[in-house]
Amino acid sequence: MKNAVDRLVEKLGGLKPEAAIVLGSGLGPLADEVEDAIRIPYGELPGFPASGVTGHAGEIVAGSFAGRPILLLAGRAHYYEHGDAAAMRPALEVLAGIGVEKLILTNAAGSLNPDMPAGSVMLITDHINFSGGNPLFGEPSDRRFVGLTEAYDAGMRQALEKAALATGTTLHKGVYMWFSGPSFETPAEIRMARVMGADAVGMSTVPEVIIARFLGLRVVACSVITNLAAGMTGGELSHQETKDIAPLGGAQLSRIFRHALSEGLLDG
Numbered sequence: 219m220k221n222a223v224d225r226l227v228e229k230l231g232g233l234k235p236e237a238a239i240v241l242g243s244g245l246g247p248l249a250d251e252v253e254d255a256i257r258i259p260y261g262e263l264p265g266f267p268a269s270g271v272t273g274h275a276g277e278i279v280a281g282s283f284a285g286r287p288i289l290l291l292a293g294r295a296h297y298y299e300h301g302d303a304a305a306m307r308p309a310l311e312v313l314a315g316i317g318v319e320k321l322i323l324t325n326a327a328g329s330l331n332p333d334m335p336a337g338s339v340m341l342i343t344d345h346i347n348f349s350g351g352n353p354l355f356g357e358p359s360d361r362r363f364v365g366l367t368e369a370y371d372a373g374m375r376q377a378l379e380k381a382a383l384a385t386g387t388t389l390h391k392g393v394y395m396w397f398s399g400p401s402f403e404t405p406a407e408i409r410m411a412r413v414m415g416a417d418a419v420g421m422s423t424v425p426e427v428i429i430a431r432f433l434g435l436r437v438v439a440c441s442v443i444t445n446l447a448a449g450m451t452g453g454e455l456s457h458q459e460t461k462d463i464a465p466l467g468g469a470q471l472s473r474i475f476r477h478a479l480s481e482g483l484l485d486g
């Protein structure tokens with residue numbers, strides 16, 4: 219870990235990112251908006267995941283975004299790749315190790331609400347871990363008993379809501395339910411998810427939120443809705459659809475993040 223921290227600090231050459239943004243499927247174009255970008259392939263940093271999912275680049279893009287020093291993680295490891303919910307732990311430990319205090323997570327998700335259709339964006343207010351996995355399995359210390367009552371930072375959520383309002387962007391709010399994937403849900407599972415209180419379903423983010431809270435990082439998360447969930451329309455779901463539709467929401471999230479950062483709404 220020390221090795222990766224030192225290596226990253228060296229590569230950043232004096233840049234001190236105040237926040238990190240994890241880019242979900244199809245949200246890679248956000249990385250092109252970083253100015254004076256320093257690009258570091260995950261392969262150069264011990265412990266960083268070798269992501270094998272198309273739509274995920276697997277590199278750090280650090281530089282200036284909305285005039286602020288920011289680090290993007292373009293590409294994440296998913297639980298469904300190797301059954302390891304802690305796959306992102308080393309990377310997040312390194313971010314904490316270089317002094318990043320705030321984490322903004324993004325993902326692509328299916329919507330359970332016809333009034334929140336494909337192309338919408340949703341602020342995650344809370345989650346349901348339906349995968350049965352947890353990134354803190356095997357963690358030996360009592361620190362593993364992480365409280366998740368306020369997992370999604372109230373101040374950061376407010377900042378994004380304000381930024382959405384100011385930019386005229388509709389930001390839905392809802393509960394994200396984590397399914398392990400990689401197969402999509404069945405219509406019966408979606409009916410169950412609705413009864414259980416979910417607004418959107420997806421295959422990521424929750425393990426990173428748990429790890430982030432374990433490490434003491436403040437965290438906020440947004441979903442880009444790429445489809446109505448299984449059984450809600452006539453058609454079958456596909457990863458291609460996720461990749462095709464995600465950029466629509468990515469542009470909206472970019473607007474919100476940009477405003478929040480440039481106006482200092484995420485400070486403090």
Ligand code: HPA
Nearest residue numbers: 326327328419420421447
């Ligand atoms: N289910 C799970 N993950 C997803 C979906 C979905 O419908 N859409 C995009 N990611």
